[in-house]
Amino acid sequence: MxxxxxxxxxxxxxxxxxxxxxxxxxxxxxxxxxxxxxxxxxxxxxxxxxxxxxxxxxxxxxxxxxxxxxxxxxxxxVARPQRVPGAPLRFLLDVHLGTLARRLRLLGVDTAYESTDIGDPALAARSAAERRVLLSRDRGLLRRREIWAGAYVYSTGPDEQLRDILDRFAPELRPWTRCTACNGLLQEATKEQVADQLKGGTQKSYDVFARCAECGRAYWKGAHHQQLEAIVARALAEFA
Known part of the structure; x- marks a missing residue:
């Protein structure tokens, strides 16, 4: 040698x-x-x-x-925006990035997320099988050869993490179209269709609802809606 x-x-x-x-x-x-x-x-x-x-x-x-x-x-x-050829832009996040996953879903970005630690081999295999960009702060995980594509998440703060991923990949934003719990698509729903998920005050105060086509979770403009609107508004202002 x-x-x-x-x-x-x-x-x-x-x-x-x-x-x-x-x-x-x-x-x-x-x-x-x-x-x-x-x-x-x-x-x-x-x-x-x-x-x-x-x-x-x-x-x-x-x-x-x-x-x-x-x-x-x-x-x-990597040059920005980074283009990922060969498949629609979709993400897979590891167990430590739950807040980022929910915010990407809030913006309508197809985002799979493992809420339990399924292990690096399983995450890498899912990235390859579903052709998703694996996002992680685990450098060892990102070195696995079997992942389809990956990216390191540089910040520990959710606001900075979201800005970094939107800046790096420039995904199409379609706010309020995905379930933040499971990533399923949302559909309009009547009050009667989601009545079993509503408490008395909600029954009286709200008339506009959506429901996840996958898990059935109901959505309405509740107490935290202003905070969510602010996240959406900032993202659209800078990255739409």
């Missing part, structure tokens, strides 16, 4: 993934002459889901490129 030394520069947007000493500037890195550039980048801690162009000595190369002695590598972030 022949060792070689290359020089790697990681874009500032990806700096959080690498050791502090490598976050700024160009740094030497020993390679074995066999491993692909994709493997080398992952060994630095950067998930390939977050990598856009890989530029070697001024030319763009695939992740399968095997770096050679003296090459200078620039690792760029």
């Amino acid at each position: 022949n060792t070689a030394e290359i020089h790697v520069e990681v874009a500032p947007e990806l700096a959080l993934f690498v050791a502090h000493a490598r976050r700024v500037g160009v740094h030497p890195l020993a390679v074995d002459g066999v491993s692909t550039l994709g493997h080398v980048i992952e060994s630095l801690g950067v998930p390939l889901t977050e990598v856009g162009a890989l530029v070697v000595d001024g030319r763009e190369v695939p992740v399968a490129h095997v770096p050679a002695q003296g090459e200078r590598v620039t690792v760029r972030p």
Whole structure:
């Protein structure tokens, strides 16, 4: 096995993934002459889901490129908006992103979510089977080869998480069309059709209802509607 030394520069947007000493500037890195550039980048801690162009000595190369002695590598972030070819844009979120899942559904974005921890292999398999973009803050999960597509969620705050995903993927927004509980599509419903889910005050105060075609959950403009309207209004103002 022949060792070689290359020089790697990681874009500032990806700096959080690498050791502090490598976050700024160009740094030497020993390679074995066999491993692909994709493997080398992952060994630095950067998930390939977050990598856009890989530029070697001024030319763009695939992740399968095997770096050679003296090459200078620039690792760029994914271009935005990111296009996911080959299937309608749909998401799958892991157990830690429940609030983000509900907000995406509120905006009418097709969003599957596992409310229990089913394990990384099952999540990756579902991403592949349903051709959904897997969203997670788990870097190890995003490195699994079987996922169809994935993206790291950079923030821990729901507001910032939502803005980041809308900015990165530019999904079509159709607010108030999906069930925030199960992702099913909503249909207009009469008061009589949802009467079994209404308490006395709701029966008297509201006349406009919707019902999920999948789980049957009823919806109306209740006490939290103003807060939800604000979330929708901000998203439409910036990303519609």
